[in-house]
Amino acid sequence: MTEYPAGSVEPYERGLEARRGGNLAEAEELLREAFEAGHPGGAHELGSIAAERGDDREALAWWRRAAEAGLPESAFEVGYGAERDGDLETAERWYRRSAEGGFSGGALNLGILLENRGDVEQAMDLFRRAWELGSDKAAFNLGRLCDDDGKGDLEAAETWYARAAERGNGGAAFNLGFVRQDRGDPAGRLKAWRLAADLGHPKAAFCLGDHSQQAGDENAAIGWFRRSVQEAGVEHAARRLGDLYRRRGDERSARFWSEFLSGLGCYSPEFEEFASAGSAAAIQRQNVLNAAVGDGDIAFDVDARTLTAGGRTLHGMTFLGSFSHVSDTWLWAWANPHYGDGVPAVAPLAAVREHGARRAIPELTVGRLDLSGFPDPHQAATTMAIAAAALLGGNGVQSCRVNDGQGSFYFHLDDPALPAAEFDPLSATRLMMTAAEVFPTEQRRVVRGFLAHHGCRIRESEEIIEGVAPQGGQVTVAFTPDGAIKATSAGRAAAG
Structure with missing residues (x-):
């Protein structure tokens, strides 16, 4: 662990705390003090603050100072800035410095630069180094290069994709499914895709839904398509859901899921x-x-x-x-x-x-x-x-x-000092009628739910729902054959 001058650590820690609390003026003052006292992390954090407010030029100036003082994560930022500007020679120099300092991002990005230049063997060596430094993306890249679109070393590709997936890389888990399929393991493909879905990969849940539908399991397909829409916003999944629910005669669900991404006009x-x-x-x-x-x-x-x-x-x-x-x-x-x-x-x-x-x-x-x-x-x-x-x-x-x-x-x-709502038969009928207007297709449920909430003894038939409260108040609600409220009455429960 790197040791910094004693007088630089305390303002650095206080600067980080001020930044977390949103006190940026105080944070910048303390971090500048820390850097001037010999802590390169102060300059790195100042660069990050400048970047957050959109001042890329100042951010790079601070990161360069920190990099020159030996901070590998700052060398990565300088390299990334150079790459973004198209200066690949400078980017390579700073990425190499970052990698030699033990920063995984430097090794990873240097490997990508070299791969794009055609030096695949050296790129793979750098990806292995980045993996050892903790980069799941490096293992993904190793899996991708070994895979070679299904034409390469599939055993090695499976190993690297699995390693990346174990560290939470959803793309690796998704690709792992294809490699397992290519190696004759269809069950392993589905297992990998389920992991990819849990890791948030945008295509995994849709693929699982598509597989389930082709296998004839519509319930499983609906579950996966719903996840695909909710978690990844996949339009194809929304359309599939609409079609599936429509074939089942469930127009309410079909409408809801068809509108989910474009703008809901109803509740589920x-x-x-x-x-x-x-x-x-x-x-x-x-x-x-x-x-x-x-x-x-x-x-x-x-x-x-x-x-x-x-x-x-x-x-x-x-x-x-x-x-x-x-x-x-x-x-x-x-x-x-x-x-x-x-x-x-x-x-x-x-x-x-x-x-x-x-x-x-x-x-x-x-x-x-x-x-x-x-x-x-x-x-x-x-x-x-x-x-x-x-x-x-x-x-x-x-x-x-x-x-x-x-x-x-x-x-x-939820303040106990505020008054509680008590059951009153006369106001109960008005409340249930108001709620029934909000949920016109669930009027029996509105009435049943309100009476149960107040601990009423409920008697129900096709024509009426009657509730008698513990205090003695009674409410009777009559319904039409299609479940709409027809009439209400309220009063005291009959004795005996």
Whole structure:
């Protein structure tokens, strides 16, 4: 391990901490101090900060200083800059210096330069060196060169692709499937493609879906095509799903998946089934919360999990996500690069995502959703946020405009100091009718879900659903033969 002058380490560490905290002015001052005291890492970090703000010239100047002071990762950046400018001779010199310093990226990129120049043997030696230094891409390249489009040393290709896949390289796992097929191992091909899909390779899930469909297993094909659409945005998979569901007579699913990539105009049947059951109770919670909190400016703290509205600080806040009024898209907070799962106010969302995964509800598991096909995309996002928040219990959802009105943030509250929603037979009928308008194809589920939420004793037939609450209130809802609400009544349950 390289030792740096004692006076350079402390400002370097403080500079890194300031950078992580977003205090770039302080970070730059400390990192400059560290470099001047003899720590080349200070110059490297200063180069990275300059690159992030788009000042490539300053970034390269700092990286060159760090490289000249012996930092191999900075030598790689200088080489990469030269290669980008078309100066391959300079790029090779810096890549070689980086590789000799023990940086895997230098050996890898030098190997690619030499391969492109026709020196395959030396390139392979460099790829082996990069592999020893920890580069999965180097093993992928070795597998590719050994494979030679199925005409080379397939045993060696399988070995290198497998090694790269073990280190998380999805492309290697995908190519490994073809090599195994060429070597007469069709089961091994599917195993490799399943690994590639789990590693996020954009073609693997589609290929598995295509294989399943050709084998006559439509259920497996649908599962893989759904993953292909959700995880990789593959248009062919969306079209296949639409065709498969249409042949089954499931027009709702066919429409949903056909629109998934171009702009949703409806929810998935799985989401409607989930959301409709809790919809009336969610509306009731919202009414109680809105009355308690009122209107006013909102401030929030994602670390303390607090939300301040109208001068009142509320606790148990979960940051759900955001809606863009510019692109009509919803972004879950866990998929927002500025936040992520590690933020205290985002961590509870894991329960929502896990529920979505268990029930195959795409709206709860896909990080970004295009809602532009809905008549009112903002309302569609609000409905989705409120329905998902019901999984967290608590009080309901608050939202506020951000970025000069271009977006909206959504928050869930679970503060025991806020009033709870109680069962009232008269308001219950209005709540269920309102929710039934939101989910017109799931009206029986709306009624059944609300009554069950309040612990009612439920009696159900084809014509009615009747619920008697523990407190004695009674609600009766009559339905048409096609499942729409026809009439409601409410009052006290009969004695005896």
